[in-house]
Amino acid sequence: MTALPRATEKALGLVIDLDTCVGCHACVTACKGWNDQGYGVPLSDQEPYGAHPSGTFLNRVHSYAVQPVDAAAQIVNFPRSCLHCADAPCVTVCPTGASYKRVEDGIVLVNEDACIGCGLCAWACPYGAREMDAAAGVMKKCTLCVDRIYNENLPEEDREPACVRTCPTGARHFGDLGDPESAVSRLVAEREGFALMPDMGTKPVNRYLPPRKKDRMQEASLLAPLLDIQATGFAGWLDRVLGKM
Amino acid sequence: MGQPKVDTSPKVSDEVKKTTCYMCACRCGINVHLTSGKVTYIEGNRDHPVNKGVLCAKGASGIMQVTAPSRLRAPLRRVGPRGSGAFEEISWDEALETAVAWMKPLREEAPEKLAFFTGRDQSQSFTGWWAQQFGTPNYAAHGGFCSVNMAAAGIYTIGGAFWEFGQPDWAHTKLFVLLGVAEDHDSNPIKIGIGKLKERGAKVVGVNPVRTGYNAVADEWFGITPGTDGLLILSLIHCLLAAGKIDLDYLARWTNAPLLVNEAEGPEKGLILKNAESQPFVIDRRTGMPAPWDGAGVQPDLGAVWQGHRTVFQHMAERYLSPDYAPEAVADRVGIDAARIRGLAAELARVAFDEAFELPIAWTDFRGDRHEMMQGRPVSFHAMRGISAHSNGFQTARALHLLQIVLGTVEVPGGYRLKPPYPKPVEAHPTPHFVAAAGKPLSGPHLGYVRGPENLALKADGTPWRIDKAFTWENPFSAHGLMHMVIPNAHAGDPYKVDTLFLYMANMAWNSSMNSARVMEMLTDKDESGEYVIPRIIYSDAYASEMVAYADLILPDTTYLERHDCISLLDRPISEPDAAGDAIRWPVVEADRDVRGFQSVLLDLGARLGLPGMVKDDGSPKFKDYADYIVTHIRRPGVGPLMGFRGDGTAEGRGEANPDQLARYIENGGFYQAHVPDGAQYYKPWNAAYQEWAVATSFYETPQPYLFSIWSEPMRKFQLAAEGQGFLQPPDHLRDRLKLAMDPLPVWYPPFGEAARAEFPVHAITQRPMAMYHSWGSQNAWLRQIHGKNYLYLPTSIWEAQGFGDGDYARVTSPTGQIVVPVAHMAALNPDTVWTWNAIGKRKGAWALDAGAPEAVEGFLLNHLISEVLPGAGRVSNSDPVTGQAAWFDLRVRIEKVGPRERAEPEFDVLPRVVPKGRTRA
Amino acid sequence: MNPAPSVIVFTVLSGMGFGFLALLGVFGATGAAAFFLWGIGYGLAVAGLVASAFHLGNPQRALLAFTQWRTSWLSREAWASVVTLGLFAPQALADWLGFDWGRGFGMAGAVGVALTVFCTSMIYAQIRAVPRWHHWTVPAVFLAYAATGGLVMGGFSPLAVPALCVLGVVMAIHWHYGARAFARAGQTMGTATGLGGIGAVSVFEQPHTGGNYLMREMIYVVGRKHAERVRMIAMVFSVMLPVIALAYVPGLVGVALAVLTHLVGALAQRWLFFAEAEHVVVLYYGQRVA
């Protein structure tokens, strides 16, 4: 199955608003919690209480400093998970067919029963979106919560990824980026959403919304003093102010 | 080969139980999924008013909290020296009998010898009541080291506080200014709110020395120098006054701006002028004559001068119009350009007045005047410990409320809205009760709001009634006590010695103490007779925290999914501006260890001690357990811990106890909401419809309309005393600071740490990490992978000046201590400030972690650098002089590069284990 | 990239083994020596392949790796190596037992070797996310190593010495391009995060203080000084010492010395091949050394 479908019926993915993400890591542990008991093997942790704790997560939140030329430095929080690329190199390199891209919705998945744990797909992914589970020896990655978004055991409103459902600021959006009329596509158009490392030729589906421009408040003339208080004294000011009532 | 078939509709769980999260005080609703009786997944409850379905990182990791290997297993009795960790497991009966044997004689002879202090307790109305029945004056929860400055300044000024007691009108606000907030108790609501603003493209302004989290997404960042917010705010007020951009109508109607300040020399000077009926009055613009402040149709004159007495408004305006508050005069000290200060003032004015709007909601005020519209001003503020945790925090918080008031943005559409049972004026709160008598309960609640020196908790000889010296001249408005002073005072025998220290849920031997290393010594120090200076310590924790090793008797608690809890309107409810709300926790899984819910244990102790209200006439226990108490306890006639489903199940707020109440809460998702009626949502302190509803729903017994206090009379009373007026006089060494700090108008003075400035030029502060809760996130297998060690972040100026590089450590020296810690560079930081995440550092061996855990090897606390007393004589606590709020963020340090290292200092011995080291994850 | 011993051993041994097999395939051997020599060739190639299985999380499913030859170079390599080993079998048998079956199978096998080694090299060269690998010099180096490995083992000085010189040149070119490969790929923290338009991007805080697979597997930081030293070792041992041994030390001793030194050099080169290679994911962690 490592041939990529020529086209997918939908292009489901995430849109992440970097102007809104406060870096709370809620999506990180919500993802861990759901996937620890969901699709595939649990997400194991090594030395969970030890000196070198380490474990499998499908979504990580970075925090970057950005220094504009002549303004204060900024901090941008940056969640990173699988972008469900249209031209997913992780899929084509897979020797077993375990990695594949679904025709119906474009989700890139690992069939864990066929995964030999060679790690090649993780090498092929430019975005670090795949982590091999150290206990199970199979490759784990964001499933776009394929076991939630169609899940008939969940109420309709809950059929969205765990990370989207939990995000307190609403910085994560889920939808069909293949449909230009979808809410996510319109959001991307409106806010000039961008793809990560487009030159890597992966054609990511996920989009990021850029931080809005910052630190641009200007001194405004409308705050001119009513009069020269120094000259007229407090009484003059009082007259003038109360005259407005 | 075809595409594999994926089961896209797997069964999620066998069962979902709805309860309340506990990893912080936000108290979100959670759906706990159980499979074969085990918790398998936790998600937010969409119907819950607090979180509306979302969860934070801690909430979503709750599973790891419930399975943590650090959970205590059974009651423990110390068998070796204190701090040695030598304990034996004992039965609950033995544990309770031991506690009773220690406490009973104290109650009969000197109840104050028991000091009962609770940490981030979510059952304070219950624990406080227990302490009251015991009769000790020595009770408080954690508010004194947390944010009493916010609480008290809010109550004394607008009748409600920031913290979790109010919130911006998220739906309408267009400019949101956040001062000194990294996370706060209202974690998810603030995040949801910021998300809403962002969605609308509304503007967020962050005032904070550090630009992370909320401040990172803020459209404008003001990297203020710590401790100077008051100056910035008063400068903003200066600009607004000078430009006449203030809401005169609001000031005249809803605040004490039109009241007259007594200008006559003598004992009344500076108090609000009263008429023959002892009522304050205003000058009516229509007649130029005195009129009742609450008279119908009265148009108060802000500019009035009556018999030489001027209005509060004039005093206020005169003070802040002074060039001392001009942006140019303050810019250097606050670390922000004058032009940017003016820019912010202009933006506040523009949005408040040019983007003002009206909601077509008719309402009637307490004077009987009818209004067809509600005036909206879409500017809102929120502030927390960045302001609060300084020794000028109370006055700074007052200044911020004043800014809100002059803009007319409290309790109006688009502004800051209080959550029921607030607003509530000082007058509707109790005064402190503290007189202990052998064998007797206290006559009323411990904590309250002081109106004047006559309410101070001082004995006839002038010494404090309370071990923490709350409600004394040192900190008259200490409405939440001073938990951070309990151990140092008990150790010093100042004001007296106690016998038994009873602590609940506070890691006092580590991150919640100032000067932690010294506190550990205080806990193990012995006197000449070989007895411990603090003779007995009883502690309730759920986990193997640092504090556990220092107790003599451990009462192990359950985790949050294994017990009943009550989030009550009598305490810290989960209200929204549009609805009062309360909630419960209930055992969704059974404890698999010999542990008991602390509240049930406390009731059991109370019954064994025969405390009034906890035993029946025949001496048998009155309550089966805490669940029984929650349902059947009656605080005032018809009023119990929970407001919902009372009486026959339909009564709200007031009604008989309903045995079915908990079942109804569970059915309802674990919470209840009483909705504010239409027309009563805004202008609550003055809105007749709201006042009636508040009485009906039990917040007060009669309507309590009031005016916002620009001029604080209780404060002026203390200033008068300091000036020598009156019978009750402060000690001389406190006169000057009382005169300064108890100014009836908001003032700014430098934080007390400033004295050390020359030698210690750098401010050192901490921030809450969003994904960690104090010390106890570290036992969480998922969260500790995110924050397993901390760095001290250095601004570019220091980083470059000393040539720091990756992997370097620095020696950080304060006037009282020294630590050596890993550092990292941060450009988005005030140039005179360093900071780190709070409470990541752990003591080796605690929390069931490996002794080599990064938290213990490289992680560190700033607490070792913070002194609990100010330099100089008299053991004056390092706290706000008004409220006793711990001044954590006054800390000043010096930074020196030491190069690459591998471990932070100080290093402590491995804490002896009370539970086995954790190995695998459940 | 993490220089995992299993992968280093795999590529070096199988490369050398296949090279030797190709040599045998073309030139042949006879009698007991044939048995012995073919045995060594097979042994090395198979040992390499077995070593690669240690790299797998679930080796019991290794057979599945044959299924995706249409898209996956790893799968192709699996097929190529098995087919190649199969093609050589009749030739080996013939050589040993003295059947005169001509060298058809051997020649075909030699072509198979070239294909196998090419497939192996393409496993790395296809990975765009590792710019240093994503270059024609990678197959060139792999092929050159296989060829020289085979020739050196065969003690075939007249061909081996020039081949070693070619290897030296190819390796130098590979390093030359490699040094600038990351920069040439044009990816920076700015493009990785999309934030470059606002200003200079750097890491403020890592997403986790604990370890993870990415950090172990892709973020291997080798000091520049270290790299230079290993490069020297690779060049001296892979090329110069074998040339000297073959030229100046006569007989089997010379060959043995040449083989050993070449092997050491190859291991060094391969270690560096991984250790020096930077995956673009390092940009997210801000851990670029260069």
Ligand SMILES: Nc1nc2c(c(=O)[nH]1)N[C@H]1C(S)=C(S)[C@@H](COP(=O)(O)OP(=O)(O)OC[C@H]3O[C@@H](n4cnc5c(=O)[nH]c(N)nc54)[C@H](O)[C@@H]3O)O[C@H]1N2
């Ligand atoms: N440097 C610095 N120090 C600070 C602050 C700061 O900003 N900077 N902030 C201060 C503030 S505001 C606060 S509130 C304090 C907080 O400090 P603490 O109140 O000490 O907070 P925690 O570390 O959460 O510790 C509470 C204890 O409660 C225990 N616990 C957890 N769950 C349960 C339970 O269900 N039952 C029982 N019985 N126990 C439980 C934990 O195991 C832990 O031992 O820290 C203060 N210290």
Ligand SMILES: Nc1nc2c(c(=O)[nH]1)N[C@H]1C(S)=C(S)[C@@H](COP(=O)(O)OP(=O)(O)OC[C@H]3O[C@@H](n4cnc5c(=O)[nH]c(N)nc54)[C@H](O)[C@@H]3O)O[C@H]1N2
């Ligand atoms: N995730 C998580 N949530 C928590 C907690 C937790 O431990 N973890 N703890 C809970 C508790 S007990 C509390 S008290 C609340 C506290 O919640 P916050 O009030 O958000 O407390 P801190 O994180 O201490 O943040 C103080 C902020 O003030 C800034 N600051 C310091 N000094 C100054 C100053 O002089 N001026 C200004 N403008 N800013 C300043 C700091 O940089 C920091 O951003 O959080 C609660 N919520």
Ligand code: SF4
């Ligand atoms: S949950 Fe939302 S706000 Fe929090 S880190 Fe994830 S994307 Fe950002």
Ligand code: SF4
């Ligand atoms: S982000 Fe990585 S793992 Fe996901 S589809 Fe793209 S290449 Fe594959």
Ligand code: SF4
């Ligand atoms: S690790 Fe698994 S999914 Fe990835 S390439 Fe190898 S077999 Fe395929």
Ligand code: SF4
């Ligand atoms: S979509 Fe699901 S699997 Fe992917 S990051 Fe979000 S929660 Fe994790």
Ligand code: SF4
């Ligand atoms: S904010 Fe997080 S930890 Fe606090 S109650 Fe809500 S979900 Fe739980």
Ligand SMILES: [Mo]
């Ligand atoms: Mo706190």
